[in-house]
Amino acid sequence: MTLVARHGALTDIGLHRKTNEDTFVVRPPLYAVCDGMGGANAGEVASELAAETLAAEVARGTPLHAAAEAANAAVFQRAHENLEQTGMGTTLTAFVLEGRTARFAHIGDSRAYLLRDGELRQVSDDHSLVGEMVRDGRLTEEEAAVHPHRSILSRALGTEPQARIDEFVEDLLPGDVLLLCSDGLSGPVSADDIRVALTRSDPQQAAERLILEARRQGGPDNITAVVVRIDEGPHGAGEEETTLVRPADPEAAEVTGELPFVVVADDDADAAPELDAADALAALRAEQDGEAPDPATEAVRRRKRSVRRLGIVAAILALLAAALAAGAFYLSTVFFIGVDDGALTIYSGVPGKIGPVPLHAVYRRSVVTYDSLSPSARTLVDEQQLRDREDALDLSKLLGMWP
């Protein structure tokens, strides 16, 4: 049985920083988070360069650990070419899905978590001074979480010619949820709130929840979440689009392209199976009709059959009407964020039209324009992902639509 992965990811500048030095990679089967450090935008340079190098190496078939070492070399070299970027570095926490396992590469204090059967477990060690002290038994987790020097790293990528990068493998089970996050998330958000957010079935909504929670807790740092949900495949109709986990398949990145998020909702999905079932039932009845012994004359039989056919047509029409009513109800319960004449807008319904009839209506229109958004925020709008009302409103706040 194949395992199937669905992902969601989001990064946010937080409430107190002027730049976002976090970077994430979502190129199935590779997922990564990098949290850069260093003055004069060097942190941004370091995390982006590390993420790009890692993704490019993995795409060309380099094993994950070696790809992370290549990222170390790239950042270290750049830091030495440019005086302003001396001393820059980054965390890197990444995994590649390989069959029924996740292979990790990890250095720094970004974290990897695994949620299984409702229990959250941190699978990465924090390479920070307080993290080392916790492992030595000199500090408790609780003391470490509020320690004034908790952000001092004991290991980072790009600060030394050779980095000590952890490598480990976790076996995966259907229902597992993996989270990669920067310390701007794991710091302010409690483990229990992380656990609750990850139990949402939609990984993108889980990532958004986590970012919102970190902002609610003050958002002191840049916040990044990559959520990957593992399920048994293949899925039935009406499920969201899935990304197959192809073991050791270097072409997998091309299969999914470079879309940061894969989210597709199918608005016919609810109606179609019902009609198919009705058709099948009608066919079955007609067949049984033909085979059933009928003592009546041919003429009477024909009439009876046409009466039955009328009944079947009526039944199909009734089903169709019910499907349309269900569709109309469905449209009033789903929302997405799109653009109306350049302005960010919450729509009720689904994107697209049937003939000239749009399947959505303006729910709330913002004065904030699409053009004013950052590129990563634009991707979120471009996705036109379907959400419940609460999630649409949450995202609209996250996008700053109501200044």
Ligand code: MN
């Ligand atoms: Mn950070």
